[in-house]
Amino acid sequence: MISKRALNVPASPIRRLVPFADEAKKKGIHVYHLNIGQPDIETPPQWFEYIEKFKTKVVSYTHSQGILPLREKFSEYYKKWDINIEPDEIIVTNGGSEAIMFALGVVCDPNDEVIVIEPFYANYAGFAAYLNVKLVPVTTTPENGYRMPTKEEFEKVITSKTKAILFSNPSNPTGVVYTKEELQILVDIALEHNLVIISDEVYREFAFDDKKAISAYEFEEIHDRLIIVDSVSKRYSACGARIGTFLTKNKNFYSAALKFAQARLSPTEITQYGTIGLLNSEESYIQNVINEYKKRRDVAFEEIKKIPGVIAHKPEGAFYLAAKLPVNNAEEFIKWMLSNFSIDNKTTMVAPLSGFYATPNLGTSEIRIAYVLDSEKIKDAIKILAKGIEKYKTLTVDSSIK
Amino acid sequence: MISKRALNVPASPIRRLVPFADEAKKKGIHVYHLNIGQPDIETPPQWFEYIEKFKTKVVSYTHSQGILPLREKFSEYYKKWDINIEPDEIIVTNGGSEAIMFALGVVCDPNDEVIVIEPFYANYAGFAAYLNVKLVPVTTTPENGYRMPTKEEFEKVITSKTKAILFSNPSNPTGVVYTKEELQILVDIALEHNLVIISDEVYREFAFDDKKAISAYEFEEIHDRLIIVDSVSKRYSACGARIGTFLTKNKNFYSAALKFAQARLSPTEITQYGTIGLLNSEESYIQNVINEYKKRRDVAFEEIKKIPGVIAHKPEGAFYLAAKLPVNNAEEFIKWMLSNFSIDNKTTMVAPLSGFYATPNLGTSEIRIAYVLDSEKIKDAIKILAKGIEKYKTLTVDSSIK
Numbered sequence: 001m002i003s004k005r006a007l008n009v010p011a012s013p014i015r016r017l018v019p020f021a022d023e024a025k026k027k028g029i030h031v032y033h034l035n036i037g038q039p040d041i042e043t044p045p046q047w048f049e050y051i052e053k054f055k056t057k058v059v060s061y062t063h064s065q066g067i068l069p070l071r072e073k074f075s076e077y078y079k080k081w082d083i084n085i086e087p088d089e090i091i092v093t094n095g096g097s098e099a100i101m102f103a104l105g106v107v108c109d110p111n112d113e114v115i116v117i118e119p120f121y122a123n124y125a126g127f128a129a130y131l132n133v134k135l136v137p138v139t140t141t142p143e144n145g146y147r148m149p150t151k152e153e154f155e156k157v158i159t160s161k162t163k164a165i166l167f168s169n170p171s172n173p174t175g176v177v178y179t180k181e182e183l184q185i186l187v188d189i190a191l192e193h194n195l196v197i198i199s200d201e202v203y204r205e206f207a208f209d210d211k212k213a214i215s216a217y218e219f220e221e222i223h224d225r226l227i228i229v230d231s232v233s234k235r236y237s238a239c240g241a242r243i244g245t246f247l248t249k250n251k252n253f254y255s256a257a258l259k260f261a262q263a264r265l266s267p268t269e270i271t272q273y274g275t276i277g278l279l280n281s282e283e284s285y286i287q288n289v290i291n292e293y294k295k296r297r298d299v300a301f302e303e304i305k306k307i308p309g310v311i312a313h314k315p316e317g318a319f320y321l322a323a324k325l326p327v328n329n330a331e332e333f334i335k336w337m338l339s340n341f342s343i344d345n346k347t348t349m350v351a352p353l354s355g356f357y358a359t360p361n362l363g364t365s366e367i368r369i370a371y372v373l374d375s376e377k378i379k380d381a382i383k384i385l386a387k388g389i390e391k392y393k394t395l396t397v398d399s400s401i402k
Numbered sequence: 403m404i405s406k407r408a409l410n411v412p413a414s415p416i417r418r419l420v421p422f423a424d425e426a427k428k429k430g431i432h433v434y435h436l437n438i439g440q441p442d443i444e445t446p447p448q449w450f451e452y453i454e455k456f457k458t459k460v461v462s463y464t465h466s467q468g469i470l471p472l473r474e475k476f477s478e479y480y481k482k483w484d485i486n487i488e489p490d491e492i493i494v495t496n497g498g499s500e501a502i503m504f505a506l507g508v509v510c511d512p513n514d515e516v517i518v519i520e521p522f523y524a525n526y527a528g529f530a531a532y533l534n535v536k537l538v539p540v541t542t543t544p545e546n547g548y549r550m551p552t553k554e555e556f557e558k559v560i561t562s563k564t565k566a567i568l569f570s571n572p573s574n575p576t577g578v579v580y581t582k583e584e585l586q587i588l589v590d591i592a593l594e595h596n597l598v599i600i601s602d603e604v605y606r607e608f609a610f611d612d613k614k615a616i617s618a619y620e621f622e623e624i625h626d627r628l629i630i631v632d633s634v635s636k637r638y639s640a641c642g643a644r645i646g647t648f649l650t651k652n653k654n655f656y657s658a659a660l661k662f663a664q665a666r667l668s669p670t671e672i673t674q675y676g677t678i679g680l681l682n683s684e685e686s687y688i689q690n691v692i693n694e695y696k697k698r699r700d701v702a703f704e705e706i707k708k709i710p711g712v713i714a715h716k717p718e719g720a721f722y723l724a725a726k727l728p729v730n731n732a733e734e735f736i737k738w739m740l741s742n743f744s745i746d747n748k749t750t751m752v753a754p755l756s757g758f759y760a761t762p763n764l765g766t767s768e769i770r771i772a773y774v775l776d777s778e779k780i781k782d783a784i785k786i787l788a789k790g791i792e793k794y795k796t797l798t799v800d801s802s803i804k
Contacts, residue, residue, distance in 0.1 A: 001565070001596070001627060001652075001655075002508060002509070002658055003507065003508060003510050003511045003565075003658075005510075005511055005512075006507060006508050006658035006661065007658070009662060010661075011661060011664070012661075012664040015664055038460075038463055040460060042459045042460060043458075043459070043460055051453065052454055055450075056445075057444045057445070058442060058443065058444060058639055059449060059639065059640040059641065059642040060440055060642045061438075061641045061642055064417070094496050094500075095666065097665065097666040097667060098496075098666065105405065105407060105408060105532055106405060106408050107403060107404070107405055108405050109405045109406050109407055110407075110512040123665045123666075123667070126662070126664070127665055130533075130662055131532075131533070132512050163403070163405075194403070196403055237461070238461040239461065239463045239667070239668075240462045240668065240670065240672065241670065242496075242667075242669065242671075252404050253403075253404070256404055256405075256408035256411070259408065259413060259414075260411060260532055262528065263499065263528025263529055264496070264499040264500065264525075264528075265497060265499060265641070265644075266642070266644070267644065268496075268644040268670050268673055269642030269643070269644075270676075271670055274672075
């Protein structure tokens, strides 16, 4: 009585190892959670102020596209980033998740294909399975720093069923920030092959050093084929707000997505008011957050590159570091860490990167580190990881050692 | 570049006439909104108390199935209704809407069929189009009070692609509360034809006089093929909370829905705490709400039955009244009311029932009245409706008059 689509949804690679972490905790071991992108940074106080300030007698549906004052604030925010999106080009969604689902639903019928750059944000696979869309990967590698594939590599996988390219920039899980030249490849392909660009820009703020996260919006020639997906979760440390946005200047895309939005009636009322608070927070808040992540990135990369046999490039953005470890099966290694290894009663949990690939058997030696803890903890956590790798390599009984 | 599924989503029959209401308001006319199930009754104060009480530094993701204290409270609530659902048989969803989408996704692949009793809750059609599921209607009529069709009528439409029966009880939009014998028909069909029952019970509390809303859970023989969809929106006047539940004792259904839930990460954090408040509100709250709706139901029915040529049965539950008007095209009549008719600068807006049918050209003379305003307003609103019908019938130029 179960649908094939339900069977096809992969279990979350981020969440499926949680039982092993729970077991470790039961044994009194402290687990450093570098496996999930749940920041520890405080949410701006304006969230709580606006929530408390919002008084109403009846907790009501809002407009399906979200309340106007919030869409106006979002429009202001985007204009600061030179993204000229008007309030009526914005639909407020239940997190970036719903915005991605709307985008896939607007563009794809069952069995249509969407190109993704693998490794990609793992939940894309869940949304695609739910909507019976086929994700077609173009592969990047740890050796080349997960950079943008060539135009030819994309063209090899385009078929008559290809409808869109979906990608995140800065990239979750690789931390890559694409250059203008790299993005131009996607733009050229979209124009030549009549594809839609779905650009996931939830890490917009998080580009370090001299890097800049270039919005797909900067390419004017694709405005009529562009959907931008966004979320306040990461930049305001407000994952539990579940407020995202679906942005497009294409009126047909907008009307189609609005019909999906009307069917589910409206986003949550009170969190829309809370989000106005987030968008009214001090400008210094975001700058401090960026500085903090940069510091963590530096520590994480410094520690990871000390580990013999690890392949990693310095992340340029988001708050993830992808690395290839000197083990055959990173998922087995992570389980072993949680079940058998600790130092001073502490161990480290990371995410296996294989779940971020659509191609079977790729990424098996790779991991994703979310640097969402403070620098001291990250340093300690990666030192423990290093010791774990050292020990794991000596276990000659384990077949997964290189 | 737009998908067929997006084109297939019908515009909401409840919301698509809103521009006519907006025009009326611009002319200074007060519009009685009996078109949408947005109650005017105050939300329990515990909602706001629990929201203010919930303090955290970081607004975080919760478990994908919802926080345990909320699932425990829900389990207690269901047990009071003799629905023995444990916390790990509950997934907290973004309103009943998401619960319905999860249910359809768990059971159906594209082109699979789900039987609905028409007229049905209009947004079922939106969810079905989104997920490429075909709704197959079995028709009820105003003349027979929209009662349950016979077993034979259901069996006529069952094919190898039929996977489930989806219905609401008490019924939105008809106000029917099904008897045990009527529900037995669905149970028998589900067992004989190996179908899943998706029972939408969001109006559970709202059964008037000696009627009782019987949960599909009362039929033990279907526990392994039952998904109950629920929401706090109506019973606590908390539509903007967007908190619903997906309930099942079938562990395969549960795991499949949980994978969908994990892909979208989690429900909103703070509203889950607010909902614990709702479930901790005074028992008298619900009783007062029921009494209030009963009073409104009585007034609405008393007024509507005075109108010559109207066919309506007394609603037994929910807060809707479906009626056949002596006009050929109710949607045109509603537009005419909003554009051309008012008494003392007031007019009345109802929902056209045609959008609640899947069969083309059915329900064109029918409307749905949501009795969500206080009795005096409802009385006035339906008196205005009556005068409108009287006037409309004299307009010999209008082709839609019978």
